[in-house]
Amino acid sequence: MGAVTKGKITDIHELQKVAKKVRLHILHMLTKANSGHTGGSLSAADVAVAIYFSKMNFDPKDPFYKKRDRFILSKGHAAPLLYAIMAEAGYFPLEVLDHLRKIESPLQGHPCCTSLPGIEVSTGSLGQGLSVANGMALGLKLDNNPARVYCIMGDGETQEGQIWEAAMTAAHYKIDNLCAVVDNNGLQIDGPVQKVMGIAPLHDKWAAFGWHVIDVDGHNMEQILNALDKAENTKGKPTVIIAKTTKGRGVSFFEGKVEYHGVAPSQEEYEKAVKEIHNG
Amino acid sequence: MGEKTQNSELKTQNSEKKPKATRDAYGDTLMELGQKRSDIVVLDADLSCSTKTNKFAKAFPERFFNMGIAEQDMIGTAAGLALTGKVPFASTFAVFETGRAWDQIRLTVCYSNTNVKLIATHGGITVGEDGASHQALEDIALMRALPNMTVIVPADAAETASVINTVADYRGPVYVRLGRARVPYVLPDDYNFEIGRAxxxxxxxxxxxxxxxxxxxxxxxxxxxxxxxxxxxxxxxxxxxxxxxxxxxxxxxxxxxxxxxxxxxxxxxxxxxxxxxxxxxxxxxxxxxxxxxxxxxxxxxxxxxxxxxxxxxxxxxxxxxxxxx
CATH class of the missing domain: 3.40.50.920 (Rossmann fold)
Structure with missing residues (x-):
């Protein structure tokens, strides 16, 4: 074991197709669970799909394959996105998605690494993923392991102080086998991020902390792929991609709606949403 | 027979040894472990001179990570290192290790069941002059409440050495509480620590x-x-x-x-x-x-x-x- 079973996808249209499927899985599982986080799962979908299917080495049949690239979903509430991707990648059958948030399910409300192989670390309490990503990246370097580490954070999540502790660490230890992403969808539970607790100017903050910062449209596959390439080629400092995204992306009546942060679609909404995604 | 006599004569009995702080025993044992095992890594939050991880830091700089005054990040980083197969020992004062970073220990160490060794020094009242802000009197309660956690408080320097060697071989989260002050040797010479055995x-x-x-x-x-x-x-x-x-x-x-x-x-x-x-x-x-x-x-x-x-x-x-x- 150890080889990558699925070939990487570099074609933009193919990746967009996968992203579409992933969005459909997200909506399906959230509706079935009647619980979970819709907005933030949809906003980060394009970036996460690009990372998993165009960049990462992994083997769903051997989740602990030593040279696998690591993915950490620091914004753990977007768990449906991670599960949809893992199902699509072949970690488990699609039917398992029906068990999201059910008792004794491997698909816990927030990612749990002891319940589901392929989840690298449990997340859900915000602000912690980047520190773990740093630790993994340092461990890989000590072993001369060429694997890379990816970590997706929420924009609201960067209000946590630990994110900035970790930001210092990554620059201090020149952790260049790490690529972080801020899913900059502009909304958090209580309202617009800038209104709840301003985090701007995000680009300047990360740059001041010693990071290589790339701004992209987080729904533009070409821009995302270019940024991931640049991150991989940047040596001596960590890279963060600030992805401008729309919360609820792909479903017009969820887009930009703070109400859909932690609310699942109703059956009626689900049917409408599926049509939109098929037509979109 | 002759050889045996000679060895026991060379070895100082515990009862005759001068009191030694458990943190000093930790620093010495960590050094020995570092020589024996390349998977041991050490993290500290700007207190390595007090926690005695500075000896390891000097001997194995590539495997020592000073995280600055950032305990929460230290715990997360330790969890990440553990997830790549390293055996991280993360040290600072007990009050900061368990209090400041409790949620990080809960999520990324205990819930994730990572192989992180939390070795805290300056537990208890005998921290002394620094006063209440630095005296951990609640750390065992905080750690004991967490599923998957093992909690150990050694009694003397010899037991500390035995504890550190034991937990390095044990797979899973461990909290070890050490002290600042010198303590007398109390355990017999042939004593070996085992987890869960009084x-x-x-x-x-x-x-x-x-x-x-x-x-x-x-x-x-x-x-x-x-x-x-x-x-x-x-x-x-x-x-x-x-x-x-x-x-x-x-x-x-x-x-x-x-x-x-x-x-x-x-x-x-x-x-x-x-x-x-x-x-x-x-x-x-x-x-x-x-x-x-x-x-x-x-x-x-x-x-x-x-x-x-x-x-x-x-x-x-x-x-x-x-x-x-």
Whole structure:
């Protein structure tokens, strides 16, 4: 074991197709669970799909394959996105998605690494993923392991102080086998991020902390792929991609709606949403 | 035969050794481990001179990560290192390790069940002059409440060395609480620590003292004084507070009508609570908890502080006599 079973996808249209499927899985599982986080799962979908299917080495049949690239979903509430991707990648059958948030399910409300192989670390309490990503990246370097580490954070999540502790660490230890992403969808539970607790100017903050910062449209596959390439080629400092995204992306009546942060679609909404995604 | 005699002559007996701080034993043992094993990595939060991880840092700089004054990030980074197969030892003062980074320990160490060793120094009141802000009196309670966590409080420098070697081989989260002050050697020379196994000095017919950390030496002193008054007091070193050595506890509770717990920690949530919880459900006997009585500490010389908080051998003896009336 150890080889990558699925070939990487570099074609933009193919990746967009996968992203579409992933969005459909997200909506399906959230509706079935009647619980979970819709907005933030949809906003980060394009970036996460690009990372998993165009960049990462992994083997769903051997989740602990030593040279696998690591993915950490620091914004753990977007768990449906991670599960949809893992199902699509072949970690488990699609039917398992029906068990999201059910008792004794491997698909816990927030990612749990002891319940589901392929989840690298449990997340859900915000602000912690980047520190773990740093630790993994340092461990890989000590072993001369060429694997890379990816970590997706929420924009609201960067209000946590630990994110900035970790930001210092990554620059201090020149952790260049790490690529972080801020899913900059502009909304958090209580309202617009800038209104709840301003985090701007995000680009300047990360740059001041010693990071290589790339701004992209987080729904533009070409821009995302270019940024991931640049991150991989940047040596001596960590890279963060600030992805401008729309919360609820792909479903017009969820887009930009703070109400859909932690609310699942109703059956009626689900049917409408599926049509939109098929037509979109 | 001749060789054996020579070896035992060369080796200093524990009883003849000068008192040594458990943190110093940690620093020395970590160095030895670092030489033997390349998977050992060490993290500290700007206190390496006090936690004694600085020796390892000097010898193995590529495997030492100073995280600055950022305990939460230190714990997350340690979890990440563990997830790539390293065995991280993360150290700072007990109050910061367990309090400042509790949610990080909960999520990325215990819930994720990562192989992180949390080795905290400056536990308890004997931190001394720095005062209450730096005296961890709640750390055992905080760590004991977490699933998957093992909690260990060694009694002396020799036991500390044995504990550190043992937890390096054990797979899973561990919290080890060490102290700042020098402590006498109390355990026999041939003693080897095992997780979950208490060391019984003797079982008493009148009272048994279940102690941990520096209070083991105090309990031995108190028991010796009590013996002169005809009171048969047993002493047990319960260095693993989680999981408790239930068998030894039951033996002690069946032998005497009174159980005393003694710890340099709040009487809420630590060894006293653990023992009371177990005995009340399995073999109810009167338990008297000796510890810090739900209060913060204060500045002072460590010996003075122990007396001030009623943790001296004389205090213990009085408490036992009162309880036996």
């Amino acid at each position: 060391f019984t000095f003797n079982i008493g017919k009148d009272v048994n003292i279940i102690a941990a950390g520096i209070m083991v030496a105090t309990a031995k002193k108190a028991a010796a004084i009590l013996a002169k008054d005809g009171i048969d007091a047993g002493v047990i070193n319960m260095s693993t507070i989680k999981p408790l050595d239930e068998e030894t506890l039951l033996r002690a509770a069946r032998s005497s009508k009174l159980i005393i717990t003694a710890e340099e920690h709040s009487i809420i949530g630590g060894l006293g609570s653990a023992v009371s919880e177990f005995l009340s459900e399995n073999h109810p006997v009167p338990v008297k908890r000796i510890g810090i009585n739900d209060t913060f500490g204060c500045s002072g010389d460590s010996e003075e502080l122990l007396k001030f908080h009623g943790l001296s051998a004389e205090d213990m003896m009085k408490t036992i006599k009162e309880a036996l009336k």
